Amino acid sequence: MKVPLKWLADHVDLADIPLADLVDRLTLGGLEVSGVRLYGRPAPPGLKAKQIDPGPVWDADKVVTAHVQKIDKHPNADKLKLVTLDYGPAEPKTVVTGAPNIAVGTSGQKVILGLRGSRYFFEEEDKATKQTRKVIKTLEPRALRGIDNDAMCMSNFELGISDEHEGIILLEPDAPVGVPAADFLGDAVLEIDVLPNMARALSMIGLAREVAALFGKTARVPSPEAQTTGESVAGKVGVEIADPALSARYSAMLIRDVTVGPAPGWLQRRLTYAGMRPINNIVDATNYVMLEWGQPLHAFDYDVLVRRAGGQTPTITVRPAKDGEVLKTLDGQDRTLTPETLVIADTAGAIALAGVMGGLETEVTASTKNVLLESASFDPVSIRRTAHRFNLFSEASTRFSRGVHPEVVLPAAKHAAKLMAETAGGTVLAGVVDNYASPVPTQVVMLKRSEIRRLLGIALPDAEVERVLTALQFSLLKTDDGWKVTVPLTRLDIQAGAADLVEELARVEGYDRLPATLLSGELPPQRNNRPLVLEDTVRDVLANAGLQECVCYSLTAKDRETKLGLAGPWVELVNPISPERSAMRTSLLTNLLEVVAENLKHADAVKLFEIGAVYLPKPGDRLPAEPRRLGLVLSGRRSAEAWDDPQGTPRPQFDFYDLKGVVERLAAALHLPAVTFRTTRDVAFLHPGRAAELVVNGRAVGSFGELHPKVAAAVGLAERTVLAGDLDLEAILAAVPERFAYTPISEAPPALRDVAVVVDEGTSNEAVVAEIRAAGANLLANVRLFDVYRGDSIPAGKKSLAYALTYHADRTLKDTEIDQAHKKVEDRLKHVLNAAIRGKE
Structure with missing residues (x-):
């Protein structure tokens, strides 16, 4: 602002x-x-x-206001003029100007005169870039087409007020002459x-x-009242509100016989300095009052409303739009509406997006004679939704979306009507058509001295409490233990009772001024927060594996989650900030995959993880369950490009086993017990032939694998191999043992044996490893799959898996012990899995 x-x-x-x-x-x-x-x-x-x-700084003796005595034609140039100016006690000065907004033969205008030595903005071309730039120059004497000139009439651009430089500044007729511009225009x-x-x-x-x-001062709040005619607005317009929850109040005033034109200079300057573009005296009046009171207003061409009503009295209705209804807004765009959009309408249809933008047909134009002035209060959620849907963000929608109290509606309307009458020569009809459908009750809060002391740690003097709250327009009635405080109607933010009032006291007193206060007791010894420590361990392990942590929005949209095959239900927001953030996520992967799609536009590899809550509705409970999950995503090149990469060979890409390796690394670092993997075809967003579940102690705690091609295409990752995992972090951390056994490295040498088995094509590696470990018992230290073979020597529907087995103990094993243990492994594989031991058929 x-x-x-x-x-x-x-x-x-x-x-x-x-x-x-x-x-x-x-x-x-x-x-x-x-x-x-x-x-x-x-x-x-x-x-x-x-x-x-x-x-530029406007020096008091060099940049002053001046009065035009006469304007003559330049003798040597058709487009230049000689302007004679009175600027105070000194002799009148004649300057040369080419300003198009003054004409030869006229006089009486008030302008800004820059004398010799004054500084001003000048636009010149940068020789290096060929682009124009603003530089500050000092005014020096020079001849303009044969006429000496050591002064100039200043434009808004030259003074640095705005970029307008088509004409010079024309001040209001009652502007003083000979005063420093810094005093009159400076701010x-x-x-x-x-x-x-x-x-x-x-x-x-x-x-x-x-x-x-x-x-410690007193604010001055005006009480505007426009001078009205004897004619009443009653019967000239009707106002209806379809749903008081969407519009608590709507007021209308009528101003007749206006002359639409430029607003006075003082009003235009204030709007310009406040960041708004002056348009005309009617629209400028509504914008001025909005900035002064915080109450947005809108002006309609009343005669257009009468014409749309077939010559009858127009009726303004605040209602939800009809599905498919179309409104051409002030920017010339046809907007197709839905019932979620609040509109201002008459009997012929919508005429404005409530609180956001007016309609083109009923706008105030140069030919407008009669103005219907709207001042209203709308539901913030509805206005925010409309602004986001149409991407129309304005000063008005910003204020409405944050809340405007209905009690401000009437004084703001009266102020705007008064301004229109003064600046556009109109007459204000007596009265206001005011539909106050849902009055807001006055809020009273009990503020106790003990509560102030409890929340701030210090006691504030009664006089200071009363001074601060009174200055903020609160009304106070003293009681034995504090005050009964009536909240002003403008304070929609006071929701938490006494705590909000104490916050106001601390804020106004200054948080920096509050003295430090020691705690009343000693801090208890810190206890270890195990889940937090374990989460940090997970982060460290994944970061060491080369993944980057990502923090995504908890909000998403249902249609985004359905792209992953997720079927809900969802926790939906009543007042979403946008349709794209209308529901709480049920999976971390929804937003994580969006991040991956965006980053792969700029990088050849992405390795991300996220730790966070998902939100699952609980039947019969208003609050959802919030289990914490771990999301993993890999995509792109496995390693960075290097100078010695073989020419003409494809770059290795991440595959299923890269992600499986990350999961195995995490499981090992956490010392998870009884970890196995099993294939799954039941996860909607994963490729049915390239997906697995992580199983800990016999319980599945998540799934991972290659993203289903249809899902990848739906989320903008078509033709890419994307590996994704969704793990139950709470279940994983719950399985982490409090303590785990440490086995020292044995001084005895290990014994190595290989075994190659022929099994059914559907038998998994995990199943074979599980049987090998069960048979090897304590002597088996490690099992490693080193070969998978399918070929002529292997029957159809079968495959060969070759394993390297390491037998180890805290003593040197005898050959007979090793042979016996290895035979147990082979026998178990034959009997349990019906496997054939290669080389021993």
């Missing part, structure tokens, strides 16, 4: 507050000043905030990052309340 300080000073006295102090106190009070824009003024001492787009504009919980500060009046509380 951009805050011109001259405008803010209308509502709170800033005369004795240095700019640097104001910036610091606002920032510490929760309103971070990200920068300061100075118009015509030098940076004051002690200013810590960044100076935004610094421009300091704060750029404040207003957080959602500080939405009340999205207005000059709201911000004035904050400044008043921070500096």
Whole structure:
């Protein structure tokens, strides 16, 4: 939010507050000043905030206001003019200008005169880049087509006010003559990052309340009343609200016989400094009041509404849009609507997206004579949803989506009507058509001194509590143990009762001013948080394996999860920030795969993992289960490109066994007991022939494998091999033993034996290894598969698996012991798996 300080000073006295102090106190009070824009003024001492787009300083004796006495034609140039100016006690000065917005033979205009030595912006071409750039120049005398010239009439561009340089600045008729431009036009504009919980500060009046509380002053809130005619607005327009939950209040006023044209200079300047583009006196009045009160408004062409109503009294209805209804908005776009979109409509159809953008047909144009002024309160969730759906973010939708109290509707409407009457020459009809369908009850909070002491650690004097809360417009009634506090209608953020009020006290007093207080007792000794420690171990193991940790949104959309074959149910949000974030995830892979797809556009390999909660609805319980899961994804080249890679050979890509190796490494590091792997065809998002389950102590704790080609295509990874895993982290960590046995390295030599078995094609490696280990018992130290063979010597439907077996003990084994143990292995394989031992058929 951009805050011109001259405008803010209308509502709170800033005369004795240095700019640097104001910036610091606002920032510490929760309103971070990200920068300061100075118009015509030098940076004051002690200013810590960044100076935004610094421009020329307008010297008091060189840049002044002036009055045009006459305008003559230049004798040597058709497009140039000679302007004679009175700028105070000195002799009138004649300057040469080519400004198109003044004409020969006219006089009386008020302008800004730059004298010799004044600094101004100039646009020149950078010879190196051939692009134009702004530079600050000093005005020096020079001849223009034979006429000496040592001064100039300034434009907004030259003074650094805006990029407009087609004409010179024309001030309002009552502007003083001969005063420094820095006094008349100069200003300091704060750029404040207003957080959602500080939405009340999205207005000059709201911000004035904050400044008043921070500096012990009193905010000035206007009570505008427009002068009205004897004619009443009653019977000229009707207002209906279909659902009070979507619109608590809608008010309409009628201003007749306006003349649409440019707004006065003072109003245009304030809007420009506040970051808004002046349009015309009607629209500018609504924007001005929005910035002053925080209440967005909209102006309709009343005669168009009457025409749409067939010459009858128009009726304005706030309702959900009809499915498929089309509205052409002010930007010329045809918007197809759904019932989730709140609209302003008449009997002929929608005329505006409520709180977001008006319709093109009913906009105020140069020919508009009668204006219907809208001031309303809308449901923040509905406005936020509409703005996100159509990607229409504006000053108005920002304020509505954060909450505007219905009680601000009427004073803002009266202020805007008053401005329109003053700047457009209109007359305001008496009364307001006001449909207040859902009044908001007044909130009363009990604030106890003991609660302040408990939350802040110190006691605040009663006088200070009353000063701060009164400055913030709270009403207080003192009680024996504290205060009964009535919350002002503008404070929609007060939801937690006394805690919110104590937060206000701490914020205004200054967190930096609160004294440090020792804890009342000693801290208890720290106890080991085993799940947290084990999670960190998992992170370390995976990071050492070359994977990077990724933290994704917990929010997703149902259609994204269905691409993975997930069938829900889901925890759905009532007020999603966007359709893409409308449900809580039930798998980590949904968003993780999106990250992979995006990163593979810029890299040839991605190795990611994520640890986080998923959200599973529980029948009969309002809160979902939140089990923690581990997601793994590998895709792309197995190793980085190297200079000695064989020419013409394909680069090795990650495959199933790379991911299996990562899982095995994790299981080994955690000392998981009885780890096995078994094939699975039941995981919807995995390739049915290239997927496995991790089994710990006989229980499946997750699955991994190659992503199903259809799923890969659906998530933007078509024609790529993607390995993904989804593991139950809680079950894995629960299986980690508290203690595990350590076996020292034996000094005795190991004994090596090989065994090659012919088994059915469907027999897994894990099944064979399990039987070998069962038979080898304590003497068998290691089993390693080193060959898989299918060929002419192997019957159809069979395969040969060759294993290297290591027998080891804490003593030297005898050959007879080794032979007996090895024979047990072979016998068990033959009897249990019906295997044939190669070489011993």
